[in-house]
Amino acid sequence: MELLYASCVGVLVTCGIFLLLKARTFPVVLGLTMLSYAVNLFLFSAGRLTINKAVVLGTSSDYADPLPQALVLTAIVIGFAMTAFVVILAIRGRADLGNDHVDGHIPELSANKKEQS
Amino acid sequence: MIEHLAVLPILLPMLAAVILLLPPCGKSLFMRRIASAIMAVITLVVSIVLLVQVTNNGISVYAIGNWSAPFGIVLVADLLSVLLVSLTSLLGVAVVIYSIAGDDKKGNFFHPLVHFLILGVNGAFLTGDLFNVFVFFEVLLIASYSLLMHAGDKHSTRAALQYVILNLVGSSVFLIGLGILYGVLGTLNIADMAQKVPQLQGDDIYIAKAGGLLLLVVFALKAALLPLHLWLANTYSNAKPVVAALFAIMTKVGVYAMLRVYTVVFGDEAGELAHMAQPWLWGLAIATIIVGAIGVLAAQDLRKLTSNLVIVSVGTLVALISLQNEEATAALLYYLVHSTVVTAALFLLSDLISLQRGKVADRLTAGRGVKQPFLLGTCFIIATLSVIGMPPLSGFIGKIWILKSTLNSGQAMFFWPVYLLTSLALLVAMSRAGASLFWERRHKNSNELNDAPNAHPLHIIAIISLLACSPLLVIFAQPISDYMQNAAHQLHDISGGIKAVIKGGL
Numbered sequence: 196m197e198l199l200y201a202s203c204v205g206v207l208v209t210c211g212i213f214l215l216l217k218a219r220t221f222p223v224v225l226g227l228t229m230l231s232y233a234v235n236l237f238l239f240s241a242g243r244l245t246i247n248k249a250v251v252l253g254t255s256s257d258y259a260d261p262l263p264q265a266l267v268l269t270a271i272v273i274g275f276a277m278t279a280f281v282v283i284l285a286i287r288g289r290a291d292l293g294n295d296h297v298d299g300h301i302p303e304l305s306a307n308k309k310e311q312s
Numbered sequence: 313m314i315e316h317l318a319v320l321p322i323l324l325p326m327l328a329a330v331i332l333l334l335p336p337c338g339k340s341l342f343m344r345r346i347a348s349a350i351m352a353v354i355t356l357v358v359s360i361v362l363l364v365q366v367t368n369n370g371i372s373v374y375a376i377g378n379w380s381a382p383f384g385i386v387l388v389a390d391l392l393s394v395l396l397v398s399l400t401s402l403l404g405v406a407v408v409i410y411s412i413a414g415d416d417k418k419g420n421f422f423h424p425l426v427h428f429l430i431l432g433v434n435g436a437f438l439t440g441d442l443f444n445v446f447v448f449f450e451v452l453l454i455a456s457y458s459l460l461m462h463a464g465d466k467h468s469t470r471a472a473l474q475y476v477i478l479n480l481v482g483s484s485v486f487l488i489g490l491g492i493l494y495g496v497l498g499t500l501n502i503a504d505m506a507q508k509v510p511q512l513q514g515d516d517i518y519i520a521k522a523g524g525l526l527l528l529v530v531f532a533l534k535a536a537l538l539p540l541h542l543w544l545a546n547t548y549s550n551a552k553p554v555v556a557a558l559f560a561i562m563t564k565v566g567v568y569a570m571l572r573v574y575t576v577v578f579g580d581e582a583g584e585l586a587h588m589a590q591p592w593l594w595g596l597a598i599a600t601i602i603v604g605a606i607g608v609l610a611a612q613d614l615r616k617l618t619s620n621l622v623i624v625s626v627g628t629l630v631a632l633i634s635l636q637n638e639e640a641t642a643a644l645l646y647y648l649v650h651s652t653v654v655t656a657a658l659f660l661l662s663d664l665i666s667l668q669r670g671k672v673a674d675r676l677t678a679g680r681g682v683k684q685p686f687l688l689g690t691c692f693i694i695a696t697l698s699v700i701g702m703p704p705l706s707g708f709i710g711k712i713w714i715l716k717s718t719l720n721s722g723q724a725m726f727f728w729p730v731y732l733l734t735s736l737a738l739l740v741a742m743s744r745a746g747a748s749l750f751w752e753r754r755h756k757n758s759n760e761l762n763d764a765p766n767a768h769p770l771h772i773i774a775i776i777s778l779l780a781c782s783p784l785l786v787i788f789a790q791p792i793s794d795y796m797q798n799a800a801h802q803l804h805d806i807s808g809g810i811k812a813v814i815k816g817g818l
C-alpha cells in the first residue's frame with residue numbers, strides 16, 4: 196500500500212510541476228490542482244497509513260490520528276477557493292493581455308516562426 | 313473582556329470587514345469610510361492596550377475554544393507578537409486614512425479587503441500553531457491578491473497573475489513541509505515542537521531537517537529573500553501605492569515566521585538540528601542586500617526604488633536572524649519597525665508626487681515640478697534621511713545598533729563592508745531621486761500653471777503620522793530599546809516560552 200500511495204503522490208507532483216512549467220494559464224491551473232491533490236494525499240499520510248482503525252470518538256482505544264484529517268479538510272477548502280480565484284484571474288488575464296501566457300507575451304513566437312520557415 | 317484581549321486584534325478586523333460588506337456601509341461610500349476609519353482606530357487602540365498588558369503581565373496565552381495547548385490552537389501574545397500587531401494596526405490606520413482621500417472610490421471592496429488583510433497579518437503574528445500560520449497566510453494572501461487588482465490596468469493583471477501562481481505553489485510547499493514535520497513530531501504547536509525536536513532519534517532527524525528547510529523555502533518566498541525575490545519589485549510597483557504601503561508589512565510576516573521557527577523550534581536547544589538554517593540564511597541575506605542595492609541604483613521610478621528598498625531591508629533583517637543571538641534580535645526588531653513605517657511612507661509619498669507631476673508621474677526624469685515642493689520636499693527628505701540611516705533619525709540608531717550587534721559575531725568582516733557600501737549606494741540613489749524629482753524641470757523659466765490638485769489634508773495626515781514614527785523612535789529610544797531587548801530575551805528564552813504556552817493553556 197505504501198508503494199502505491201507514494202507513487203501516486205510522486206506522479207501527481209511530477210505532472211503538476213510539468214504543467215506549471217508550461218507557463219500558459221490553463222495548464223498552470225491544472226498543474227496547481229494536481230499539486231494540491233498531491234499535497235492533500237501527502238498530508239493525509241502524515242498520520243501514518245493504517246487500516247481498520249476507529250474514528251476518534253472515545254469508543255475505542257485504537258483510533259486513527261484525527262489531526263491530518265482536519266488539516267486535509269482545511270487545505271481542501273483553502274485550495275478550492277484559491278483555484279477559483281486563479282481561474283477568474285486567468286480569464287481576466289486572457290482578456291487584458293490578449294494571450295494566455297503568464298508573462299503577458301509569448302516568448303517562443305520567434306522560434307516557432309524560424310521552424311516554419 | 314480583559315481575558316479575551318489577545319483574540320481581539322484578530323476578531324475586530326474580521327468584524328470590521330463584515331460590517332463594511334453589510335447594507336448600510338455596503339451601499340454608501342460615505343458610511344463605509346466612516347466605519348472603516350473608526351474600526352481601524354479601534355483595532356489600533358486594542359492592540360496598544362494588549363501591548364501594555366503584555367508588557368506588565370508577561371506572556372498572555374489564549375486557548376481558542378478552551379482546548380489546552382498541545383491539542384487545541386492557542387494564540388500567544390508575547391512582547392514580539394504584540395509589537396508587530398500594533399505596527400500592523402498603525403499601518404492599517406494610516407492606509408485607511410490615506411485611501412479616504414480618493415483611492416477607495418475605484419472599487420467597492422477596498423475597505424473590507426484592507427481589514428481582511430489586517431486580520432490575516434495579525435493572526436499570523438499572534439498564533440502559536442504552525443498550521444494556523446498557514447491558514448492566516450492564506451487569509452492575508454487572498455486579500456492581497458484582490459487588493460493588488462484594485463483599480464488596476466493590464467500591467468497589474470500580469471503582476472497579479474504571477475504573484476498568485478507563485479504564492480499558490482508556495483502554499484503547496486508549505487503544506488508539504490508541515491506534513492513532514494507533523495509526521496515526525498506529532499504536533500504543530502510551535503512551543504510543543506520546540507520541546508519535541510531535541511528528542512528526535514535516528515532517521516527522523518533528517519526527515520525533520522527536510523521539512524524545516526522546505527518551510528524555509530516558503531518563508532523566503534514570502535519575505536522575498538534572494539533567489540525568490542523577483543516577484544516583489546514587479547508586484548509592489550504595479551499595485552496602487554496605497555496598497556503597496558500596506559504590503560510593506562507582508563514581507564515582515566515572512567521574516568517573523570523565520571524568526572519564530574528558526575529561533576524557537578530549530579534554535580539553541582534543538583540538539584542536532586540546532587541552527588540548521590543559519591548557513592543558508594547568512595549567505596542568502598548578504599546576497600539579497602547586494603542585489604537590492606543594485607536594484608535601488610538601477611530603478612527608473614520612485615515606486616520601483618522603494619520596492620528595492622524593501623528588498624534591502626529584508627536582507628538586513630534576515631542577516632540578523634541568522635546570527636541568532638539576543639542582541640541581534642533586539643536590533644532586528646528596532647530596524648523592522650523603522651523600515652516598515654518609512655517604506656510605507658515612501659510609497660504614499662510616491663503617489664502624491666506622481667499625482668502632482670502630471671505625465672512624468674514618479675519617473676526619475678526631468679519634468680514638471682511638483683505643485684507643493686516645500687511640503688512634499690520636506691516629507692521626502694525626512695523619509696530619505698531615515699531610510700539611509702543619517703543622524704538624527706531612527707535609521708541612524710538602527711544602523712549603529714545593527715553594526716554593534718554584528719561586531720562580535722566574527723562575521724563582521726563580511727557584513728560591515730556590504731552593509732556600509734549599501735548605505736552609500738542608497739545615499740547616492742536617494743539623492744539622485746530627490747534631485748530629479750524636485751529640481752530638474754523641463755521648462756526652467758516658464759511659470760506654467762500647474763493644474764494638479766493640491767494634496768488632500770488626509771493624505772498629509774497619513775504620511776506625517778507614519779513619518780513621525782521615525783523621530784519618535786529616536787526621542788523615546790531608551791524605553792523602546794529596553795522593550796526590544798526584553799522582547800528578544802523572551803524569544804530566546806525557549807524553555808520559558810514553552811512553559812508559558814503549555815502550562816498557560818491548562
